[in-house]
Amino acid sequence: MAILSNDIEIYIKSRFDSGFAELKRSELAELFQCAPSQINYVLTTRFPVEKGYVVTSRRGGGGGIRIRKINLGEKEVLYRMIKDVLKDEISGRQAQAIIEGLVEAGILSLPQGKMAAAAVSDRALTLVRDGQASLRADILKQILVAVLYEE
Amino acid sequence: MAILSNDIEIYIKSRFDSGFAELKRSELAELFQCAPSQINYVLTTRFPVEKGYVVTSRRGGGGGIRIRKINLGEKEVLYRMIKDVLKDEISGRQAQAIIEGLVEAGILSLPQGKMAAAAVSDRALTLVRDGQASLRADILKQILVAVLYEE
DNA sequence: TTATAAAGGTCAAATAAAGTCAGAGAAAGG
């Protein structure tokens, strides 16, 4: 039996227009006669950051899903950071080093670097006792994705 | 379906003149064929203090609604945000509003705004089950402090 | 001074999205 997820993936790709696609989860589910959560599955397995996709969404009335394909180009370094360097957990020191490296490479401006550092600083995370390192990794990852997402 | 609130928001913004807009709730409701309370919804979600708007109103005959956009100096805005607006806990929506307000005020660049938003996004904080709102406040506060002390 | 009309305010419920997660079932690898 053909894998449904593959079909949905192909369909979504066909919906891309000038770098992005806008969808309604429920409509897709209807179209493919599957559970809505199936769409989430396709999104996470077929359109991950590692492949250069950024998925954003809004709930509630008028909500929807938007998938953007990033043209990596010179942001290759960032992409690698996100994919390889940023493991599940990183220490404050590692984060610091990564950010400094990106500033030196000119990928982050100095103000951006300071912001990023502040966001994952111990001071910002004092409330969290357990799993600080994983949280730091998540936050930094999202920050870098946001930078990637920017032209 | 186009979101009515968005249209109303745009319309209200078009009514701004030299820093403020004066409206009648009932007239707006009539114009957009909606419940009057819908206008209140738009006011609270689209024109919050966090974005630098101050909404005042008067009831009774001859009453109405007045929306002012406050424009303070950079440092002052930041300082106020950190001191007054940023409570111990803030929701994702509030954070969003604060950041958008700072971008609109030219205090954060668009890339910086996106970074900040990413840092406090639900996605960045999924790991944290308990006390997300407080953590978000802490992170955002540290980010703003970092910007404030930049020279 | 009081009644009434003309504002605006609040809140809970209905509706419309999307997200999460555990677990069932199917495929693939050994």
Added chain:
DNA sequence: CCTTTCTCTGACTTTATTTGACCTTTATAA
């Protein structure tokens, strides 16, 4: 076979929008 990994679903959760019923405040006409 047996185990692991991939696919798919359903129940439950979270968030956003819209409306309607009921409440409060204010100006002014009687």
